[in-house]
Amino acid sequence: MQTSNTNKTIPPPFFRPDPLVPILFITLIFFMTFLARVMFSPLMPSIETEMHLSHAQAGSMFLIMSIGYFIALAGSGFISARIYHRFTIVAAACGAGVSLILAAASYQYWQLQAAIFLLGMAAGTYLPSGISSLTSMVDARNWGKAVSIHEMAPNLAFVTAPVIAQFFLLYFTWRSMPAAVGAACLLLGAGFAIWGKGGDFPGKPPGAEAIRDLAATRAFWFMVLLFAAAVSSTMGLYTMLPLYLVKELEVSQSFANSLVALSRLPGVAMALAAGWATDRFGPRRTITLMLGLTGMATIGIGICRDPGLATGLIIAQAGLSTGYFPAGFALLSAIAPAKHRNVAISLAIPLAFVYGGGIAPAIIGITGDAGSFATGIVLVGILICLGSVLPVFIKN
Numbered sequence: 001m002q003t004s005n006t007n008k009t010i011p012p013p014f015f016r017p018d019p020l021v022p023i024l025f026i027t028l029i030f031f032m033t034f035l036a037r038v039m040f041s042p043l044m045p046s047i048e049t050e051m052h053l054s055h056a057q058a059g060s061m062f063l064i065m066s067i068g069y070f071i072a073l074a075g076s077g078f079i080s081a082r083i084y085h086r087f088t089i090v091a092a093a094c095g096a097g098v099s100l101i102l103a104a105a106s107y108q109y110w111q112l113q114a115a116i117f118l119l120g121m122a123a124g125t126y127l128p129s130g131i132s133s134l135t136s137m138v139d140a141r142n143w144g145k146a147v148s149i150h151e152m153a154p155n156l157a158f159v160t161a162p163v164i165a166q167f168f169l170l171y172f173t174w175r176s177m178p179a180a181v182g183a184a185c186l187l188l189g190a191g192f193a194i195w196g197k198g199g200d201f202p203g204k205p206p207g208a209e210a211i212r213d214l215a216a217t218r219a220f221w222f223m224v225l226l227f228a229a230a231v232s233s234t235m236g237l238y239t240m241l242p243l244y245l246v247k248e249l250e251v252s253q254s255f256a257n258s259l260v261a262l263s264r265l266p267g268v269a270m271a272l273a274a275g276w277a278t279d280r281f282g283p284r285r286t287i288t289l290m291l292g293l294t295g296m297a298t299i300g301i302g303i304c305r306d307p308g309l310a311t312g313l314i315i316a317q318a319g320l321s322t323g324y325f326p327a328g329f330a331l332l333s334a335i336a337p338a339k340h341r342n343v344a345i346s347l348a349i350p351l352a353f354v355y356g357g358g359i360a361p362a363i364i365g366i367t368g369d370a371g372s373f374a375t376g377i378v379l380v381g382i383l384i385c386l387g388s389v390l391p392v393f394i395k396n
Helices: 017-038 040-051 055-104 109-124 126-136 140-150 152-171 176-195 208-215 218-248 253-263 265-281 283-303 307-321 324-335 338-369 373-387
Strands: none
Touching: 017 040, 017 055, 017 109, 017 126, 017 140, 017 152, 017 176, 017 218, 040 055, 040 109, 040 152, 040 218, 040 253, 055 109, 055 126, 055 176, 055 218, 055 338, 109 126, 126 140, 126 324, 126 338, 140 152, 140 265, 140 324, 152 176, 152 218, 152 253, 152 265, 208 338, 218 253, 218 283, 218 307, 218 324, 218 338, 218 373, 253 265, 253 307, 265 283, 265 307, 265 324, 283 307, 283 324, 283 373, 324 338, 338 373
8 A cells, every 4th residue: 555645655554464474484484594503502512522622612613603694694785685685584594504404414623613604694694684574564663563573583492492402312413403404494495485475675785874874873883782792691691501501510411401491481471571561661671671680690690509599590591681682673773764774783783793692602611611601601691781771871
């Protein structure tokens, strides 16, 4: 339906099948590409043992992935400008599938590093196109709800990755999981190319004007720091938590994977609740509350030495940490001009992931080799707490 004076398409009501069904399809793509990245966390104790890796080498795998993610995400605008957002999403799913199959076939450390790097690059092309497609299908007043549905994908991936990993480790080897998930990604990418909807418009490459406008915006850099803290609380801690539980707290790998999976269940509901809170109370208040509580829970995990109390803290931290993202994406979309929105995401998120998904796990791995994973976890928690004060400095 066209307006007579703006010549823009009016998004349909949120709970109609259109756009709800396309949003769910895009969310499924996000789930698979996110599962592809996080599943190496519950597999890492087995990979570390088979390949004779140190804790620092295991942690550096996630840094390598985040570097690939950074490169692809920063340049994703050039890709979506040429093949449109829809087929950028297809390329992300298929690229992740190929990379996972290569990882499954790797028997040397450098081969696995290369496959992980390619996986990061493949997954990195998705997010700007996914968010841009999502926000284009609904009215701005429903962005919080739409993004909260989208953000169920990583939370479900966090929950299911350890469960699926435990199944494959029980009946097969660690290599069977990336092979199976890789094949599923290829099929899903092909299906979206044929039946998927949304994203039938080009992205905007990060040209000089967009980079200059965003770089000159102080709020943009605060958002980078906020996302870095938030990613370290989810991806950063999640990737090293099984190693911490198995190697330092000396629990079984099956218990560690079960606990990590269980801890992520509240996050699914928290993402929806945070979407509602963002629309009701505003993203700044939501971010301050979520990051502050998450940081304190993260510090508690590092300090606590009792397995029972640590279990409760891990569950609480995992649930709280997901509350940032609906508010974070809503605020990032609000501070960026509409014409630069996908560019803002393609610049902010990779910068955040270099620290949150790469440097933070590497720090935890290095302190683990020095004898204390807990020291790295506490340091990460302190930085998350410091991030909770930043929203007061952010203006639209």
